[in-house]
Amino acid sequence: MKTILYATDCTRHATPALRYAYKLSEKLNARLIVLSVYDLPPVLVSTIRAPKHRSRMAADEHMMVLHNYCSRYLKDRMSADIVLDVVESPSISDGILKRCHALQPDLFIMGMKDEHTLRGYFSGNIANAILAECPCPVIMVPNQLRYRKLRTLVYATDFEERDLQAIQKLVKMAAPYDAEILVVHIPTKEEYAGMEQMEWFKELLNQQVDYGNIRFNMIFADSIQEGLGAYVQDVRADLLAMLQRDSGRSFFSKLLHRDQVKIMESRSKIPIMSFNERCLQSSL
Template identity: 20%
Template sequence: MKSRTKILVPVDFSPTAERAFRFALRIGTLLTAEIHLLHAIYPQMENLDQPLQPSASATLTRSHLVEEKLQLLIEAERERWKNGGWPEIFTHVEIGNAISVIKARIKAQAYDLIVIGTRARHEAMENMLGTVASDVVGNTSCPVIVIPEQTGDLPISRIAHAIEPRWVQEDMVSAVINRFRPLHAEVHLVRFSDLPADEPPRQLLALKTALGDQFPQLPVKTHRLSKQDLIRDMNQFIEREKIDLLIMYRSASGILGRLFHRSRTRLMARHTRIPLLVI
């Protein structure tokens, strides 16, 4: 039986990737998780005067240098760490295209969570991950957290769940709440609906009642947002309610399922101002 949560963090040594690592450390400590840092390198090529052939010695040298950089990254974060405890950290340097390496590792290993850093206009994601973030969010069953550039070190005290009751079941939400229970965070259930603003979201209230029975000490609030402009309305809601983590659920249908079409995923990740967890 699996005894410890495993978190994968692809890194390219950019400030954004370091921020994602920092976030993973916070979550990993609370969840008693182990963290796996992954960096992919292209094979070094031989002299251009000759037919292009991978250079094993040059690639090996670069691999050693990258491993040293990973250890320096870990040491730097350890020195600034003030939260108590420290998760076990593993490093992986693999040769190949970054997208292929990351996707292959996700497929081969039983990770519980992937933490990916990004910044405005996706420079980091394009350079390091290419389209892998969209593929991971849209196709893998593993939860993924996208960490935007402006993510700080403040505690996570309010978590919003974007809910479509037709396909997000009570057991799905309760499992996520239970996983993040060590955060002691307030829960906000958000439904996108075309109903009049004064009409209570009955399905959401029923979910709130059920969760209250399971987690009697947990503060749970419900909200209704319009379907007109999901990104704008969600970001306004995040700012108004001071939400620290946004959770969305994958689906093959429904408005949120369509939201996580590849292009929409990239758009949402670019515009959200807080960490986005896709389950």
Template identity: 25%
Template sequence: MKKIMVTTDLSSNSKSAIRMAIRLAKLRNSSLSVLQVCHIPKPYSWTQIAFEKFLKKSMNKLTSELSSFVYKICRSMGLEPFKFRSVVINSLEVVSTIIDYAEKEKFEYILIATRGAGIVKKLFGTHTSELLSISKIPVISVPSSYRYRPIKTIIYATDMENFEEELPGIIDFAAPVNASIQMLSITQSFEGINNPKETEMHLVKKFNFQINFVQVNRNIVNSLIEDIHLSIKTKPNSMLALYSHHDRSGFEKLLFPSNAEQYSFYSKIPIIVFNKIH
């Protein structure tokens, strides 16, 4: 059975990701695990035996609280009791713990909420940014203010490199949620494809899927990330899909598609970030 994982810190900000994870699990007929990473330090004066006893009791309590938190969200959505797995892991390293657990359990997708801050510098040190940067498993970033609506369009923003190898991953996500794909190519005016309609017909025929190819010329006044934002902000019931390089460090270059980390924090719609295919 396919599996989805969502992370939470039991805050209100994390509820949007849990709501979306529940919807996706139902649509994809996948199992759902809800993960909380916490840290319970060992008091210096305690023996290891005493601490392990305390830790076990604490973890059981936290797991119960996590289950209750998710059940309340299910009830608020008007859903019947939904089967899920509550997982609490004691660790200082939040991001590496999330990734290690996700890879070990072979999850298809990781969901995490973001607060939607619009200042790029706020990205540094955040769990969402780190996950988007290094995870080999697709990460879905859900703004905390997002209210789930049926996804009708997956906006696939591409630099036109390896797009035929990347599209199957987008289609695999889009098909179970009954969404079409809008392939958004933002290029310089002299770099565009000569016949976009012909490209669209080729893709529809090859992949047997509804794909709308849209070519948008770059505005040199804007950053690349602004052009993406301006191109999709009026589209309702949408979700943005990106393939992100994991071999580039820092945010000094807003070159597509390594801008996935920046975009997530002022997005009004969820984004799904895949590992770049080389």
């Protein structure tokens, strides 16, 4: 992994996500880019300065705000490996996606929705747009989370070949920590071939993924969401990874639709890593 992009609204409540991004980049030996998206205030339109000059002044001001923010909350951990980036956009999601496509990071990190964030930074359509369009995997970090070493990563599977691609990417993050990857499936009451599917999936995974620290589990529960939530608590997971599925081919597919990823996000106290179709074609 070479580059991690983290977007922030520069509020105090977002600082745990900033520190998480920094610690992760340090362990993965990746360059960290800290991004802030801003919009030009309407009052600037009526000034006598040329538009190009106004834009440059606004960019300089926001860069100073971002620099002061990172210096304050990262303190002596600020280094040449951290790159600060600001972009002007009336749409936060458009600004973020623009930089994601331009910078081609291996991983994008954002904080989860919080009532303290200005403008609801990653709520509603903003998060949905990023989850759907981001060209790399996305990690959503609870704003009150304290970084801890990754020991146990849970990947929720529906035994699709695309899951193999996502797990290959997850291994790139697990390997530097020597973390265990727990691949879990939660069958519905109508699903009778779960064990056979798991054996088929395990065989494919062993052929395509070179990582020895992977275990498989099947959890039976009345509700998939409740079962998955209870499982990540029982194993004390440090991260939950999901593949976005837009089809309704199974009940489990509905759980991992990007709208349901947002539901899991709202209930989760650990980071959630989301893979979409676009990022599966890139290298992590």
